[in-house]
Amino acid sequence: MQTTSISPYVVETARLTKSFGERTVVRGVDLRVPRGSAFGYLGPNGAGKTTLIRMLLGLTPATSGEMKLLGLPVPQRRTEALARIGAIVEEPRFHGHLTGRENLRVVAAARGGDAATRIEGALEQVGLAARADDRVKTYSLGMRQRLGIARCLLADPEVLILDEPMNGLDPAGIQEFRGFVRSFVEEGRTIVLSSHLLDEVEKTCDHVAIVDHGTIVAQGSIAELRGDGHVLFVEADDPQRARTVLASSRAVERVVDDGTVLAVSLLDLAAVPDLNRRLVEAGVAVRRLEPQHASLEQRFLEITTRLENAA
Amino acid sequence: MTALALPAPRLMGADLLKLRRNRGLAAVTTVLTVVAVAITVAVMELLHVSNAAKHGPAGGVTNLAHLAALVAMLGAAAAAIVGSRIGAGDKDAGVYRELVVTGRSRVALYLSRIPAGFAYLLPFVAGAYALAAVSAVALAGSSPAPGVRLLALTGLWTVLEVAFFYVLSVAIAALLGSRSYAIGVVLAFRLAILPLVASISALGIVRELMPNVALEALTPSALGDAARQGPTIAMSTAAIAAVLVVWAVAAVVAAGWRDVTRDA
Numbered sequence: 001m002q003t004t005s006i007s008p009y010v011v012e013t014a015r016l017t018k019s020f021g022e023r024t025v026v027r028g029v030d031l032r033v034p035r036g037s038a039f040g041y042l043g044p045n046g047a048g049k050t051t052l053i054r055m056l057l058g059l060t061p062a063t064s065g066e067m068k069l070l071g072l073p074v075p076q077r078r079t080e081a082l083a084r085i086g087a088i089v090e091e092p093r094f095h096g097h098l099t100g101r102e103n104l105r106v107v108a109a110a111r112g113g114d115a116a117t118r119i120e121g122a123l124e125q126v127g128l129a130a131r132a133d134d135r136v137k138t139y140s141l142g143m144r145q146r147l148g149i150a151r152c153l154l155a156d157p158e159v160l161i162l163d164e165p166m167n168g169l170d171p172a173g174i175q176e177f178r179g180f181v182r183s184f185v186e187e188g189r190t191i192v193l194s195s196h197l198l199d200e201v202e203k204t205c206d207h208v209a210i211v212d213h214g215t216i217v218a219q220g221s222i223a224e225l226r227g228d229g230h231v232l233f234v235e236a237d238d239p240q241r242a243r244t245v246l247a248s249s250r251a252v253e254r255v256v257d258d259g260t261v262l263a264v265s266l267l268d269l270a271a272v273p274d275l276n277r278r279l280v281e282a283g284v285a286v287r288r289l290e291p292q293h294a295s296l297e298q299r300f301l302e303i304t305t306r307l308e309n310a311a
Numbered sequence: 312m313t314a315l316a317l318p319a320p321r322l323m324g325a326d327l328l329k330l331r332r333n334r335g336l337a338a339v340t341t342v343l344t345v346v347a348v349a350i351t352v353a354v355m356e357l358l359h360v361s362n363a364a365k366h367g368p369a370g371g372v373t374n375l376a377h378l379a380a381l382v383a384m385l386g387a388a389a390a391a392i393v394g395s396r397i398g399a400g401d402k403d404a405g406v407y408r409e410l411v412v413t414g415r416s417r418v419a420l421y422l423s424r425i426p427a428g429f430a431y432l433l434p435f436v437a438g439a440y441a442l443a444a445v446s447a448v449a450l451a452g453s454s455p456a457p458g459v460r461l462l463a464l465t466g467l468w469t470v471l472e473v474a475f476f477y478v479l480s481v482a483i484a485a486l487l488g489s490r491s492y493a494i495g496v497v498l499a500f501r502l503a504i505l506p507l508v509a510s511i512s513a514l515g516i517v518r519e520l521m522p523n524v525a526l527e528a529l530t531p532s533a534l535g536d537a538a539r540q541g542p543t544i545a546m547s548t549a550a551i552a553a554v555l556v557v558w559a560v561a562a563v564v565a566a567g568w569r570d571v572t573r574d575a
Contacts, residue, residue, distance in 0.1 A: 085412070098328070110325070110415040
């Protein structure tokens with residue numbers, strides 16, 4: 001895969017807004033998608049996820065704000081940018097009376113260049129070579145999703161933008177799809193995946209933006225958003241002594257003792273080995289030393305609840 | 312305008328593929344063109360064979376006129392179906408947005424449909440007219456057989472009439488974004504609205520702005536009244552060309568503008 005720009009972000013938006021009459025569905029969105037990541041755009045239904053994707057892809061104009069794809073301003077250089085982007089918006093749609101291969105030929109003709117030479121490889125990659133000459137109307141939803149991915153691959157894309165790609169898939173299909181995403185990231189491509197399924201984003205993506213009511217309310221790596229490692233659970237034979245030792249460290253903000261476990265709020269994640277050493281040197285036998293792994297769901301609910309309370 | 316803004320042969324080939332692989336469309340188009348002419352000729356010949364005194368030969372100039380009018384009328388219906396299919400087929404199937412996200416100019420996507428659909432339709436219309444022409448000559452019997460010049464002029468007139476309504480159909484389908492609405496609108500326009508407007512003599516010169524009046528004025532005079540589908544109003548060749556070109560260009564531009572500016 002060739003890359004077209006050296007920008008660290010494949011998607012950048014600034015104050016991006018879309019209104020339909022009086023109703024604003026995307027509200028001043030500042031989004032940055034790091035190159036080479038699997039990026040989740042997470043939010044409830046109606047949060048404006050699809051509208052943002054449609055603006056990026058030139059399917060609907062923005063009301064205001066700026067957008068860049070692969071470092072290129074759009075819509076000014078849309079053709080150039082989209083030449084290296086594959087996308088599935090909502091469910092992938094095809095001409096049902098054409099075969100899978102013929103549908104790819106239609107899109108390859110629209111893409112021009114070398115796209116037609118990638119048809120066979122794309123069909124192989126998504127495991128549809130054996131059914132490529134069957135009419136698409138005989139395909140299952142999972143097969144259509146795979147054909148949608150094959151269609152994206154005709155561009156040899158640097159970025160794949162997938163809007164709710166797991167809707168309607170069975171567990172095997174979801175797992176297979178997750179595998180595709182990870183393999184594409186390993187190939188150096190960037191995946192932008194919009195979804196309302198927190199669990200799926202958490203399992204598939206390494207970066208995420210949480211959107212609610214058309215506004216991004218949090219953005220960063222999954223680990224950052226979950227707050228991984230900021231709270232350390234400690235169990236020791238002498239909790240009182242352990243608490244004293246831990247509280248004396250500059251890396252510790254506070255220690256809460258619930259009677260059996262110490263919940264240690266950290267200022268510096270790198271201090272965990274040092275805290276362990278201090279406890280051992282102080283003669284405290286440590287039975288458990290475990291960073292907290294909050295789920296993205298917990299974090300999402302915290303953020304949205306906070307917003308609702310503030311409103 | 313970049314190269315991607317222009318309709319490419321490969322793009323036209325893809326549009327043609329969408330039509331060629333549609334069996335239902337092929338069946339309907341065949342019935343409305345070749346089969347309709349074949350049945351008409353067969354019926355006329357059977358009538359002639361069964362009672363030659365009452366029914367004249369199935370060929371000759373007069374029957375060429377009847378058959379040409381039939382091809383023009385049913386060909387326009389086929390044009391409405393094919394034009395609507397190619398004009399709104401991608402939108403109906405939900406595929407249009409998939410083509411737009413390739414980065415290909417919407418103008419190119421739109422313009423490529425016009426020649427592609429015509430390349431599909433033309434063989435059917437040409438086949439139907441060829442059958443009409445052959446039967447007009449071969450089955451002329453005692454009636455005067457049409458000459459080569461009349462056959463060529465009638466053929467061109469027939470194809471022009473079908474081509475005009477084909478272009479209109481593509482444009483209206485792209486404008487409405489719906490195949491079924493477009494077929495209804497074009498057929499109502501061709502079969503009811505235009506003949507009605509053309510028949511209202513009180514409208515005066517306004518009637519000359521109607522495309523059916525311009526097409527009627529182009530009917531080869533040697534065919535006589537047998538090919539006429541409405542009142543004949545004398546028009547200069549320049550006026551006829553201007554009316555047809557303005558209608559076609561206005562429809563194509565309006566639909567192109569709508570296609571480029573609408574949400575995909």
